[in-house]
Amino acid sequence: MSVQERRAISARRESLLGEQPGAFAVARFVRVTPMKARRVVDLVRGLGVDDALATLKFAPQAAAATVYKVVDSAAANAEGTEHLNRADLVVAKAYVDEGPTLKRHRPRAQGRATRIDKRTSHITVVVAPREAEPAEKAPVKKAAAKKSADTADTAKKAPAKKAAKKAADKPAEAAEKPAKKASAKKAATKKATAEKKES
Numbered sequence: 471m472s473v474q475e476r477r478a479i480s481a482r483r484e485s486l487l488g489e490q491p492g493a494f495a496v497a498r499f500v501r502v503t504p505m506k507a508r509r510v511v512d513l514v515r516g517l518g519v520d521d522a523l524a525t526l527k528f529a530p531q532a533a534a535a536t537v538y539k540v541v542d543s544a545a546a547n548a549e550g551t552e553h554l555n556r557a558d559l560v561v562a563k564a565y566v567d568e569g570p571t572l573k574r575h576r577p578r579a580q581g582r583a584t585r586i587d588k589r590t591s592h593i594t595v596v597v598a599p600r601e602a603e604p605a606e607k608a609p610v611k612k613a614a615a616k617k618s619a620d621t622a623d624t625a626k627k628a629p630a631k632k633a634a635k636k637a638a639d640k641p642a643e644a645a646e647k648p649a650k651k652a653s654a655k656k657a658a659t660k661k662a663t664a665e666k667k668e669s
């Protein structure tokens with residue numbers, strides 16, 4: 471391996487992981503479309519390495535076999551170069567970039583030819599050790615959430631009480647008004663029928 475290649479690898483590692491422990495693996499020029507590969511990669515992002523491999527082993531997509539190899543390779547790199555425990559590793563980042571497209575042509579009706587794009591993908595998987603979540607931060611968030619929920623409940627209850635009082639006052643008034651209108655309509659119809667009979 472030349473010095474330039476070594477520098478390129480370390481620069482790539484720095485861009486992916488920075489100073490954090492972990493490893494990565496890349497499969498380049500894979501003959502699968504990026505859209506199909508992304509469907510598979512989205513299944514394993516954030517999972518533990520063993521869970522990700524089990525998921526990929528039984529995934530029906532054709533790209534699952536290639537992604538399986540990349541995840542396994544990244545885990546092996548982490549064990550070999552970084553001396554990390556495989557059980558603690560998580561798929562921290564996983565993404566698919568578009569590679570070069572092979573242009574092919576197919577004969578069609580009336581002497582025409584249509585282009586067929588055979589796309590390729592660059593699949594990158596980064597594994598890193600699982601971070602332990604601090605136990606103190608979780609209760610603080612819950613307490614803050616409870617306070618905001620309590621204030622929201624009291625804010626909702628006050629307008630609800632006012633609305634209930636208004637609704638209680640309105641039905642009595644509403645019951646009186648339609649009754650007056652109905653009696654007026656009846657009186658008008660009675661007058662009209664009486665006038666018809668007289669004439």
